[in-house]
Amino acid sequence: MILQALAFYLFATVLLASGVVVVTSRNPVYSVLFLILAFFNAAGLFVLLGAEFLAMILVIVYVGAVAVLFLFVVMMLDVDFAELKKGVQSYLLPGLGIGGLLFAELVIAVSAHWHFAPHAVPAAATPKGLTNTAALGHILYTDYIYYFQAAGLVLLVAMIGAIVLTLRHRDGVRRQKAWTQISREPSDAMAMVDAKPGEGVE
Amino acid sequence: MFLTNWFQHTAGLPYPWAWTLAQVILIVVYQAVVMVSVAFWILADRKIWAAVQMRRGPNVVGPFGLLQTFADAMKFMFKEPIIPAAANKVIFLAAPIIAATLAFAAWAVVPLDEGWVVADINVGVLYLFAISSLGVYGVIMGGWASNSKYGFLAALRSAAQMVSYEVSIGFVIVTVLIFAGSLNLSDIVRAQGPDMRGWYIFSPLFPMLIVMFISSLAETQRPPFDLLEAESELVAGFMVEYSSTPFLLYFLGEYMNIILLCALMSIMFLGGWLPPIAIWPLTAVPGVLWLLAKIVVLFFMVSMVKAFVPRYRYDQLMRLGWKLLLPVSMLWVVVAASWVVFVRPVWGPFFAHLFGG
Numbered sequence: 111m112i113l114q115a116l117a118f119y120l121f122a123t124v125l126l127a128s129g130v131v132v133v134t135s136r137n138p139v140y141s142v143l144f145l146i147l148a149f150f151n152a153a154g155l156f157v158l159l160g161a162e163f164l165a166m167i168l169v170i171v172y173v174g175a176v177a178v179l180f181l182f183v184v185m186m187l188d189v190d191f192a193e194l195k196k197g198v199q200s201y202l203l204p205g206l207g208i209g210g211l212l213f214a215e216l217v218i219a220v221s222a223h224w225h226f227a228p229h230a231v232p233a234a235a236t237p238k239g240l241t242n243t244a245a246l247g248h249i250l251y252t253d254y255i256y257y258f259q260a261a262g263l264v265l266l267v268a269m270i271g272a273i274v275l276t277l278r279h280r281d282g283v284r285r286q287k288a289w290t291q292i293s294r295e296p297s298d299a300m301a302m303v304d305a306k307p308g309e310g311v312e
Numbered sequence: 313m314f315l316t317n318w319f320q321h322t323a324g325l326p327y328p329w330a331w332t333l334a335q336v337i338l339i340v341v342y343q344a345v346v347m348v349s350v351a352f353w354i355l356a357d358r359k360i361w362a363a364v365q366m367r368r369g370p371n372v373v374g375p376f377g378l379l380q381t382f383a384d385a386m387k388f389m390f391k392e393p394i395i396p397a398a399a400n401k402v403i404f405l406a407a408p409i410i411a412a413t414l415a416f417a418a419w420a421v422v423p424l425d426e427g428w429v430v431a432d433i434n435v436g437v438l439y440l441f442a443i444s445s446l447g448v449y450g451v452i453m454g455g456w457a458s459n460s461k462y463g464f465l466a467a468l469r470s471a472a473q474m475v476s477y478e479v480s481i482g483f484v485i486v487t488v489l490i491f492a493g494s495l496n497l498s499d500i501v502r503a504q505g506p507d508m509r510g511w512y513i514f515s516p517l518f519p520m521l522i523v524m525f526i527s528s529l530a531e532t533q534r535p536p537f538d539l540l541e542a543e544s545e546l547v548a549g550f551m552v553e554y555s556s557t558p559f560l561l562y563f564l565g566e567y568m569n570i571i572l573l574c575a576l577m578s579i580m581f582l583g584g585w586l587p588p589i590a591i592w593p594l595t596a597v598p599g600v601l602w603l604l605a606k607i608v609v610l611f612f613m614v615s616m617v618k619a620f621v622p623r624y625r626y627d628q629l630m631r632l633g634w635k636l637l638l639p640v641s642m643l644w645v646v647v648a649a650s651w652v653v654f655v656r657p658v659w660g661p662f663f664a665h666l667f668g669g
Contacts, residue, residue: 113328139456143403146449163495166438174445178452178475182468185456241434243495288631 118158125151138184142177149173163243338430343416350567351381357567357615364619385560393556396458403457408554408561411450415568418443422575423498425585425599436497437485440576444481444531447569448474450562455550466549469626470533470540476633477530483641484524487517487648488580501584511583516651520644521581523637525613528573530633532566534614536621537629570614571607578606 128144128151135141149172156165240248250258305311315337319330355370355377362369370377395401421436423429433439448471455467489495491512492503504510513521530537540549548554551562578584584606585599624632 111328113332139403143453162433162435163438166435166442169442170438170445174442174448174478175475178448178471181449181452182471185452185464186468241495243435286627288628 114158117154121151121154121158125155139181142180142184145180146173146177149177161242163241163246335430339420342419342430346416346419346568347564350564350571351385352378353571353611354381354567356611357618360612360615361619364616388560388563389557391556393558394553396460396553398459399553400457400459403453404553405558407450407454407457408558408565410453411447411565412561412568414443414446414450415565415572418569418572421497422572423501423579423584424603426498428585428600429498432496432498435495437489437495437500440497440572441478441482441485444569444572445478447531447565450565451550454554454562458550458553460553463550463552466540466552470550473533473537473539473629473633474531476630477527477637480523480633480637480641481527481531483638483645484520484527485580487520487641487644488512490645490648490652491515491517497579497584501579501586504583505586505590507586507590508583508588511581511586513581516647517581517644520641521577523641523644524577524581525610526632527637528570528577529614529617530629532570532573534570535618536623538623539626539629542623571611574607574610574614575603577610578603582606582610 125148128147131144132141132148135144149168153165153168153173156162156168303311315334316327316331319325319333320327323330325333358380359369359377370380373379373383395404418440420430421433421439423432423436451474452467452471455463455465455471458464488500492500494500494503504512508514512518529535533540541551542549551559554562583602585603587594587597587599587602
């Protein structure tokens with residue numbers, strides 16, 4: 111247990127500290143790198159909670175894919191973040207106010223008699239004899255398959271929408287046709303010509 | 313397990329400390345073995361390549377050149393590490409360390425034999441996939457921190473390449489998971505027992521082994537997909553500013569990833585530690601040797617590809633990844649799921665004689 115407690119405090123401290131650095135860092139690349147560190151520690155907390163599937167998915171999706179895109183963008187953009195941060199003074203007070211309000215709401219919500227709905231309790235805990243990957247699979251693909259499919263459909267629409275909005279067919283672009291290239295034979299491209307001396311080849 | 317028991321009962325430590333101490337010792341020994349073995353994989357790679365080109369390869373340091381890699385490593389370590397003046401020093405040095413550490417960390421879940429695994433976790437395959445998808449950070453961070461146009465461009469290219477091919481590796485893993493019904497690597501091997509009829513290479517998953525092999529080459533930047541450090545065209549890709557030990561770390565990480573993916577392919581498709589035929593003299597051989605033999609076969613193929621396949625162009629590489637391997641592997645997820653749901657319950661006993669199905 112003491113190892114678990116130590117691990118919890120390690121992950122939680124690093125998570126909070128790196129979260130603070132994400133916001134305060136001057137260099138945006140550092141911000142993204144510390145964001146990645148924060149994701150990692152969140153994954154560690156998931157593992158401590160026994161949600162190993164979520165932990166791995168967090169690392170694969172957020173660290174392995176989303177944060178790579180962030181890093182790409184931040185490294186290639188030449189954004190002067192000091193310039194952007196100039197207005198921080200004027201927004202500080204309203205920002206703190208909204209943050210404090212949200213925090214107070216959270217405290218009220220959690221400290222009041224907060225509990226699971228009775229029908230949600232059996233679904234919340236991992237059933238005996240199943241790993242939590244299998245339990246999640248059962249819930250997503252067996253119990254709530256239609257909701258899951260509907261969510262998938264929404265994502266598909268978003269994907270098609272993004273493609274339709276950005277795809278432009280331009281005229282006069284010579285595209286590579288891989289099949290014609292592969293199926294080209296030496297006989298299509300070469301000819302043996304018997305060149306006579308002094309006459310050359312036409 | 314044995315070490316934990318020893319610390320607990322003979323040395324009289326409480327269980328958590330005994331377990332921690334045993335794991336630490338196990339990890340250190342394991343990593344040392346893996347790291348020393350990398351020296352010989354590198355040598356094997358060079359020897360195979362030399363043999364194809366009818367050269368002798370490294371043959372001066374030690375018998376048959378066995379110590380060549382150690383000599384090279386020494387040379388790198390005693391060189392002066394040069395850090396470019398405009399580089400971001402912290403990230404510049406952190407990037408190769410991250411690359412090498414991730415390559416080591418991945419080995420934690422690889423089962424070498426029944427029960428021979430440092431961390432036998434339920435989501436072993438996902439862990440491996442997560443770690444290998446992090447490999448891209450070593451590349452981008454190194455390229456960016458060098459503060460060099462060439463390094464950065466190469467880093468972007470190779471990051472795009474790694475991210476693209478990860479997608480199809482992910483789908484290949486999904487097909488294997490559907491067949492094995494588990495995310496635990498040891499369970500995946502057990503599902504392929506008892507002999508080679510059960511291996512997924514002899515099942516409808518065979519095309520996925522090919523997809524996985526090609527994607528692994530691209531993922532580890534091996535020829536024919538080594539565009540980022542094409543020696544005849546570029547200097548050294550994102551590593552252009554690196555020298556000495558940082559370069560050595562990248563080099564080490566790269567080879568460890570290649571061997572790791574060979575091990576992963578052996579576990580997912582070639583039955584891991586299982587012998588090809590479950591009869592006496594073969595079953596008496598320790599499983600780790602069978603796994604090693606399978607890794608050697610795959611590594612040999614990887615080396616041979618390096619020796620005879622011409623390099624791809626960048627657009628061809630992207631086309632192959634997104635337009636061929638990705639659709640095929642996605643389609644195969646459907647095929648594998650249909651097989652497990654519709655074919656296996658009906659024809660299972662029949663196919664069990666031919667292959668494990």
